[in-house]
Amino acid sequence: MFEQLTGHEDPHPIYERLRALGPLSGDGGLWVTTSHPVANTILRDRRFGMRFSDGSRPANGSLLAESFLELDPPDHTRLRRIATPAFSPKKIDEYRARVEKVADALLDRDEFDLITDFAAPLPISVISDLLGIPDADTAEFADYGALVAASIDSGVTAEMADANDKVLELFDRLIAQRRQTPGDDVISSLIAAEAEKRLTAQEMLSTLVLLLVAGFETTVNLIGNGMRALLDHPSQWKLFKANPELASAVVEETLRWAPPVHMTSRIAHEQVHRIGKDEVVTLLLAAANRDPEVYPEPHKFDVMRVHKPEHLAFSSGIHYCLGATLARMEGEVAFRALARRMPDLRQTGPVEFRDSVVIRGLKSFPVSRS
């Protein structure tokens, strides 16, 4: 059924057809759920993992297959623990003023593309800074990172494998520099962990690629999808402009209504009810976020909505997004800056969509300050 999907059209009519089949439907060992409680339960259930029960990885995996995103415990636990301190709420809060400055500088313009001139450069600059990638290298990392991210959708092409080699080379060079002169950045903290034999050189590289790609390929769509939703719902945009303290509510409703990541999957490591050992379940996070059993009027974009339970845009369980606090802060800063600096913002031409069906958002969104 997913073959019918493209990144261009609204996938929710297809998700609703799947929902009509029941909370968990399946065919030939491939299962799919649109239900919030079922998806949440599977994501939290240790009998499900990212890999098959013998530790092998699914064919057609992405270039992030060796990163902790696609590993099961105990390796997942060990590597995630090493990366976690860099993304603690306290660290991220200390970082807010710098993000505000970047956002402000990016908005010194009148006619621009909301994606390529604002929503993309903001998280790219933030994650590069956190990791310790110098400004001079940021554009190169970003271009290659985008290709690595594309492999999440389509599997690995020769062009993507080549881009991956380039990112690894660039990181190798930075790691060598940081070994000489450590700084207050994630690369330096991973080098310290490597010296204590807590991770291998290979694991350090795959962790860095994961943080780079996860750090910008998703957040760009939180900002883009949220701004599009606000401009398409003028009463909500007006409400937010009059009440900038609603920034966090705008972020949460965007994540529920137009999440950057539409789906993920898990593999059963043993028979669980109807799901057989080593069978795969696709979890439609975007459909779970519009589960009518959980959210009244689920298709309505409403920033005043009470989010209980939490949407699944950041997943759930042990792989819950490590960058969630950072992404939320970047989204809040971006929406507030746009509302304050550009209250008359308007769309000036047609939007262009990304091709991806997993990571959903816009490639281009032409706008004008007035």
Ligand code: HEM
């Ligand atoms: C709005 C922006 C973002 C969204 C919607 C998002 C979404 C997600 C989702 C759905 C997962 C889990 C996938 C699964 O369970 O299979 C995930 C994992 C992850 N995300 Fe994010 N993410 C965002 C921003 C970020 C940022 C800014 C970072 C910073 C580096 C980040 C780093 C990670 C990492 C490291 C993981 C792997 C966690 C693990 O496997 O334990 N994400 N993200």
